[in-house]
Amino acid sequence: MSAITFPFATLPRTGNIPLTPVPPIADADRKPLTKKEISADHPTWCPGCGDFSVLALYFKLIERRKMWHEKITTVAGIGCSSRFPYFVQGHGAHFIHGRALPFASGVSLSRPDLHVFVFGGDGDAFSIGGNHFTHTARKNIKLTYVVMDNQVYGLTKNQTSPTSPLGYKSKTDVWGSGDRPINPIKQAIAAGATFVARTSAMTPNHVLATMEAAMDHDGFSFIQCLSECVEFHPGAFDAAIPRKGGVFNEVPKEHDVTDEYAAYKLADVPWPGQFGIFYKTTRPTKNGNEAKIIADHRAKVGDAADWQILQKNFDRMK
C-alpha cells in the first residue's frame, strides 16, 4: 500500500505557470545579455565594500563570455560575500555556512553541461569549510571558487577570521589575535588544487583576467581575492593598493606555474605578497575520472535498458 503510485517518472511542473510552451531559440538568434539583465537584487553590502567590485567583474565575465542566463550557476555559503547569488540574475543557490563546495561539487559532478561558480568568505572557506576546501581540491572537481578574503568575519560583525593577521583586534580578540593566520595559497597548493591564483578587488582588470583563466581551467580553480571590509577591517589591503601608496606586485613573468615548490615559495613572499597565477597544472579531474568509469561500464552493458541492467542483478539473486 503506497501513497504514491509508480512508475512516476514525469511530474507536471507546478506553480501558476501558464502551460503555454516556450519556443526554443537558437543561440544565434539571441542577443548577448546586458548588465541590467544580469543583475538581480541591489546588493545589501555596505557602501564601499570590496565585494561590489567582485560582483561587477562577474557580470563583466558573463558579458564577455556571452553566457546565457540559464547557464549562469552561482552557489554560495553564508557570509556577507556569500550573498552573491541574490544579486545575479541566473540560477542561484544560497546554501549553509561552510558547505558551498560540497553542494557545488554535487552540481558539477551531475551536470557536466554547467560551469559552477562558487563565491564566499574567508571564514566560510577556511574555518567552518576548511575540510571541504581540502577535499574538493584533492578531488580536483571542476568548478571555480572565488574566496572574497576580507580577513574578518563581516556578517557576524567583526570576529577574528582564519586569515586575520596576527595582532588583529576583533570582538573575540580584543587584545589582538594570537593565532597564526592561514595562507590560503599554500593551503590550496598543499591540498592539491590545480589552479591557484591571488588577486585583489581593487585591481579590476586583474580580477577579470584571473576569473576568466579560472573558468577555462579544467579542474578545481581557486582564487583568493582580497576584498576590503570597509566596516570592520578598513585599510587592511592598503599596502597592495598603489593609489594608497602600496605596491601591487604581479607574479614574475619567469615563474613556472607548473612548479609546485616555486609556487609554494612565492606564496611565502611577505605581505602584501604577489598577485597572479601561482600554480596551474593538469591532473585528472573527478569529473573526468567518473566519466571514464561510467563510459567503461556503459560499454559493458551495451544498449541494455536500465531495467534490464537491474534484471541481471535480480537474476543472480534467485
Next chain:
Amino acid sequence: MSAVAETPASSGGQPKVTKINEAVIRLAGNSQDGIQAIGGFLARLAGRSEQEVMTFMTIPSTISGGPSIFQVRIGSGEVLTAGDEADMLLAFYQHSYEGHINSLKLGGIVLYDSDHVTPKPEWQENYRHVGVPISSLTVEAIGGTGRDKGKNIYVLGLLAKIYDLEVAKLKKLITERFGGKDASVLNNANACFDAGYNHSLENLLKSYQFYAAQNKVGTQVVMNGNEAIAYGLLAAGVRFGAGYPITPWSDIMELLRKELPKYGGTFVQCEDEIASVSMAIGASWGGRVAVTGSSGPGISLKTEAIGWASMAEMPLVVIDVQRGGPSTGMPTNIEQSDLNIATFGGHGDSPRVVIAPSSVEDCFYTAIEAVNIARKFSTPVILLTDQGIATRIEAFPEPKLQEICQDLTPDLSPVPDHKPYDLAAPGGVTRHLAPGTRVASGKYPVVTGLEHDELGHPTGSPKLHVNMTAKRRNKLRTLANEIPLPTTYGPNEGHVLLVGWGSTQGPLREAVDKARSLGEPISALHLKYINPLPNGLEKIFRGFHRIFVVELNDEGLYGYGQLGAVLRARYADPRIQGITKVDGLTWKVKEILDRVRAQAQPPTA
C-alpha cells in the same frame, strides 16, 4: 519444527522421515567461519523452492572476528520472524555451545563440532546432542591441508542430509558462488559438501522433510534489506549519491558505488557526512533527486543541511540505517531510536517526511516511494530502516522491473516564468526548476535557506515568514491526505491493539497469530508513514480498549517510546501506552505477549 506427520521410511534401516512445516536453525561460531555464507545458501535455496525464509544475524563490531551467529527460519507457510527459539543449534565452539543453548527449544538438537566442543552432561537430558568432528573431517575432505576453511560448506552438506534439501539446487548455488574463481576453490567446496552430506548420522535417527510450499508465490528473489534499498533506489531512477562509511549503512553506499556507473550515475565517498548530504542536495538541485545516508552519528551531522532542504524545498532522500545509540552506541545492534531525530531533528520548524519499511521486500518499494515523495513534494524524505532489517535475508516475489523502473532525466525545457516558492500553489506544493532551464521572463529563481519571497529572495517580512512556514507545513498535510489508512492485522475490533513501525512488523503479526490462537483478542497496526501520519488513526483506535505502541527504544522520561509519544501528543488518548526495550535484540514473540499480558491487566487493588 512443527512436526506434522511421521512416515516410516520406505527402505528398511533408514532413519524415519518427519514431515515439517518449518525449521529454525541457529548457526553459532566466529565471524570468520563463514556461517553467514551457510545461512545465505539456505535462504537462497528456500527462495528458489518458493518457500518463505527469514534470517537474523549478529556480527561482531570488531574487525578481528569474534562470536557471530546466523539464524535462519525456513517455512512452507508464512514466515514472519526469524523465530523465538531454534529447532537446531549448530555449535562450532564451546562458547557457541554454552552461549546459545538457551536459544534452543526443549528437545531441540545440538549439532556440535566434537573437535572443539565438550558437551555438558546436565544438558544432555533436555537437548538431543549430536557430535560430529566437523573440523577434522573438513580437513580430511580437502586433502589434509591442515586448514579447516570450508567447514561451513561441510556443515551445509550435513544440513542438506538432515533436512532432505535439494542437492542439485544447492550444488548450483555453490557453483554460482565459487565457480568464477580458481577451479580448486570450487572443487574443495564440492568435496566439503559431499563429505558432509555423506557423513553417517546414524545416531541422529531422524531426518526431516519440508512440506511443499503452500502458497505458490512464483519466482522469488533473495536479498537483505540494505540490498533491497540500494536496488530500489536504482529502480527509482536515482543516479547520484554521496556518503561516508558507517555501519550498517556502508553496504548500501558500497553497492551503489559499484552499480551506479552502469546506469550512467555516480556515487561519491565524501570527507564526512556534512559534505555528503550537501553534495547530494547539490545534485538534487542539478535536477535529479539524489541520495545520501548514514546511521545515528552521521545523521546528527546531516541535520543542518536537511533543515536547509526543508526550507529551500529541495527533494532529497536520506537513508538512516538505525543502530543502537546515542553516540557510537551499539554499532551492530538493532534499535529504533532515531524516530525523533528523523522527525524533529532540525532547528526551527522544518517539516520533512519520514517513512519506515517493514520488511526486506518493503525496503525495495519504500526506497522508490521515498524518491517519488521527495520529487512530488519537493522535500527531504528520511527513510528509517535499521540494523535488523539491513542484515536479514528474506525471499520475496520478483518485482516487475520493466514496469517499475523510472527515468528521471531532468526536464530542462524552457518555461515562461517560475516561482520556486509560489504561495498560491495548490496544497502548497511547488516544484524545483533545475539550472540550465531558460526562464523566458528573465527572472531566475534562487534557492535559499533564508526566509524568502516567492522568487527565493530574502525577506524579513513577518507576513512572508508566516505564510512560507504554513506553505512548508501544508504541503505535508497535502501528502497526509494522500496516504492510505493502514488496516489492522487481525480484526479491527478487540481488546488490545499493538501499534508498531518499521522492522517489527513480523514479530507483531506473529504475536497476534499466537494470541488469537489462544483466544486473546489482540490485533496489530503497522505504521509506515511516520511523518506525516495518515489521517483517521483515531477511528481504528476506537475499536480497542488498550493500545500498546511496541518499539525498540527507551520508554523515555514520561513512559512512552518515541512513536508512542508522538501518538499521545496527536491523539491525547490516555489508552495509548508504550511497550519498549533497548537490549539491542529483535522482539521475541513471547516477550511481546508477556509484556502485553502484564500491562493489559488492570492493576489489582
